[in-house]
Structure formats: structure tokens, C-alpha cells
Amino acid sequence: MxxxxxxxxxxxxxxxxxxxxxxxxxxxxxxxxxxxxxxxxxxxxxxxxxxxxxxxxxxxxxxxxxxxxxxxxxxxxxxxxxELPDAPDADSSWSKWDKMAAVGAIAMFAGYTFRSVREPLADTLNIVLGPLLNTLPFFAVVMVLALFTGLYSTLLQSNLMNMEVMGAYQNRMKEIQERRKDAKERGDDEALQRIQDEQMEAMADNLGMFKEQFRPMVWIMVLTIPVFLWMYAVVGFRGAPLYPDVNLAPMMMPIVGEIGWNESLLGPIQAWIVWYFVCSMCFTQVIRKALNIQTTPT
Known part of the structure; x- marks a missing residue:
């Protein structure tokens, strides 16, 4: 049996x-x-x-x-x-709040180009973050912001992404690929054609997986873009800083030595951006380990 x-x-x-x-x-x-x-x-x-x-x-x-x-x-x-796994039945459609967050994030991107968008956002956030500049050096302020953004990014990914649905999509594609490989090794052209047709249908269904992955990203961008625009305004990315009284003393970095915050470090990427992303990646990994949060399907 x-x-x-x-x-x-x-x-x-x-x-x-x-x-x-x-x-x-x-x-x-x-x-x-x-x-x-x-x-x-x-x-x-x-x-x-x-x-x-x-x-x-x-x-x-x-x-x-x-x-x-x-x-x-x-x-x-x-x-x-x-039974072979079908496309997951879980609804991955966005709510009206998700769609509003996506529109808001796209609108905020204009702040990287237009001062009329960037400066009001920076001034609003400066009410809360401005006192940090009076108590901490700028490199430490960036570290605090990287810790904060890493924390809510991890929590949003954990709570807004359905890992079971994403895992089901991945398992389905993996099984189809295994069957396709077996049919190819056997030289079974009929089975191979059927499996290829099924694979094309599954790829269309995988739009649901991309929607699941992108859903927390719009909320992360809604919260992160204003923080980034505030740092942009403080440093003066393409001109004079919005807050000239802030002390932006150069920082000592490994390998490169002393460098100003708005100097190029990696090609056109300036030092403050590199410092923020290095801190953000490190803090995010520590937070995931400390809270035992998984943001990818097993």
C-alpha cells in the first residue's frame, strides 16, 4: 500500500x-x-x-x-x-486606508524636488526633532532616527504581511518548478506543456504576493519620507541648510577619515545618507533578533 x-x-x-x-x-x-x-x-x-x-x-x-x-x-x-496547492484564497486586496497611504507616499516624494513640499514637512517635524539637535551631535541624532525607523518598519512588516499567504505562493511555484524539472528529465513533452501553461497561470496569480509585500512598504514610506526630508533640510542636500544655526561638525568615519555630512562618499551618495542607511540596517537586524520577528516566509 x-x-x-x-x-x-x-x-x-x-x-x-x-x-x-x-x-x-x-x-x-x-x-x-x-x-x-x-x-x-x-x-x-x-x-x-x-x-x-x-x-x-x-x-x-x-x-x-x-x-x-x-x-x-x-x-x-x-x-x-x-491535491496540488492552488492559488491562496486569502484576500490580499488593499483597504481604502492602504490606498490613501500609497497616494500620500507618492505625494511626499515631491519633497525631494520641490521646496514648497519639503520645507513645510521639515518645519512640522522640526517641532519634535529640533530639540534633539540641541542635546545630541548630528551623528547621534541620525542614529536615533535610524533606530526609530527600523523599529516601526519591522513591526509594520510583521503585522501587515500575511506570511502564510506568501509562503503558500512560494510553495506553489516551487512545486510547479519541481514537476517541470521532472517532466523535462523524462522527456515528457505533453506533461511539460501542461506544466508550462500552469506556471504561466501561477505567475499571473502571484500578483497577490507582490501586493502583500508592498502593502507595509507604503506605510513605512509615509512615516519615513518626512524623517528623511527633515534630515535633508538640516544638512542642505542641494543648497543651504534650512536651519543654519545647527552645528554640523564633520564626522570621523572608518577608512575615509573626517568627512562633512554633505560631501560625496559613495559616488554621488552623500555621507549623511550612507551613515543613516548603515545605522538603519544594523538596528533593524538587532530589533528582529531581539523581538524574534520574522519578515519573510519560511
Whole structure:
């Protein structure tokens, strides 16, 4: 029985239509031996050949073929685990608040170009963050902001992404790829064509996975862009700083030595941007480990 179940499992993984083909063969086998002519109206020649090749159909003294273990095949077909994973049913559609956050994030991007957007946002945030500049050096202020943004980014990803849905999408694609590889190794062109069609359909369904991944990003951007624009205004990325009284003493960095905050460090990328992203990445990893938060499906 275990061996029969394994064979049936293998067939169904190769071709989801083999489940219906096996059921049809079993029905015809109840009436006696089965020949190709008895099932050619429902089975392809490739499916018939695979049943013989894998040993589920055995020769009946030259008069046709018998199912080697009909009871075992029936029990295996009743096993729900034979079903290939369908596209996840969970609703990954965005709420109206998600869509509003996306529109807000896109609007805030204009702040990188237009002072009329950047300066009001910076002035508003400066009410809260300005006192930090009076008590801490700028490099420490950037570290505090990197810690803060890393914390809420991790929490938003953990709470807004459905890891089960994303894992189901990934498992589905992985299984299709494995079946495609097996069919290619066997040289089964019919099965390969069916699997390729299924893969194309699955790729279209994967839009749901991208929506799941991008949903927390819009909320992260809504909170992070104003913080970034405030630092932009303090440093004076493309002109004079918005707050000239702030002491922006140069910082000593490994390898490069003393460098000003608005000097280029990596190509056109300025020192303050590099420092922020280095701090953000480090703090984010520490937060994920400390809170045992997983932001990717297993």
C-alpha cells in the first residue's frame, strides 16, 4: 500500500490530470481487464504509458492490463495531500486606508524636488526633532532616527504581511518548478506543456504576493519620507541648510577619515545618507533578533 501511494503521489505531482485518469481507469478495471482502446477517449497516450511504466498497470497474460493494487490506488486518491496547492484564497486586496497611504507616499516624494513640499514637512517635524539637535551631535541624532525607523518598519512588516499567504505562493511555484524539472528529465513533452501553461497561470496569480509585500512598504514610506526630508533640510542636500544655526561638525568615519555630512562618499551618495542607511540596517537586524520577528516566509 505504501509503495502504491508513493507511485500515485508521484503521478499526481507530475500531472494534476492523472488523478482523474486513474479514477477512470479504476472504473473501467472494475469491469475486467483494461486495454488502450477502453480508455483512449479519456486518457492521452502519455498518461497510459506512464501508468504502465510506473507499474500501476500490469500485463494480464496478453489480454489487456489490470490495476496492480486497486484498493491501494483508491485509498491514495482519497488522500487530500495529493491535491496540488492552488492559488491562496486569502484576500490580499488593499483597504481604502492602504490606498490613501500609497497616494500620500507618492505625494511626499515631491519633497525631494520641490521646496514648497519639503520645507513645510521639515518645519512640522522640526517641532519634535529640533530639540534633539540641541542635546545630541548630528551623528547621534541620525542614529536615533535610524533606530526609530527600523523599529516601526519591522513591526509594520510583521503585522501587515500575511506570511502564510506568501509562503503558500512560494510553495506553489516551487512545486510547479519541481514537476517541470521532472517532466523535462523524462522527456515528457505533453506533461511539460501542461506544466508550462500552469506556471504561466501561477505567475499571473502571484500578483497577490507582490501586493502583500508592498502593502507595509507604503506605510513605512509615509512615516519615513518626512524623517528623511527633515534630515535633508538640516544638512542642505542641494543648497543651504534650512536651519543654519545647527552645528554640523564633520564626522570621523572608518577608512575615509573626517568627512562633512554633505560631501560625496559613495559616488554621488552623500555621507549623511550612507551613515543613516548603515545605522538603519544594523538596528533593524538587532530589533528582529531581539523581538524574534520574522519578515519573510519560511
Amino acid at each position: 505504501a509503495r502504491t501511494a508513493s507511485k500515485v503521489q508521484e503521478l499526481v505531482k507530475e500531472d494534476v490530470e492523472m488523478e482523474a485518469a486513474l479514477e477512470y481507469v479504476l472504473d473501467r478495471a472494475d469491469q475486467g481487464t483494461v486495454s488502450w482502446g477502453d480508455v483512449s477517449d479519456e486518457l492521452t497516450s502519455g498518461q497510459w504509458g506512464r501508468l504502465i511504466e510506473i507499474g500501476l498497470l500490469v500485463d494480464s497474460n496478453g489480454e489487456g492490463f489490470d490495476v496492480a493494487d486497486p484498493d491501494g490506488v483508491r485509498e491514495a486518491l482519497e488522500d487530500d495531500d495529493l
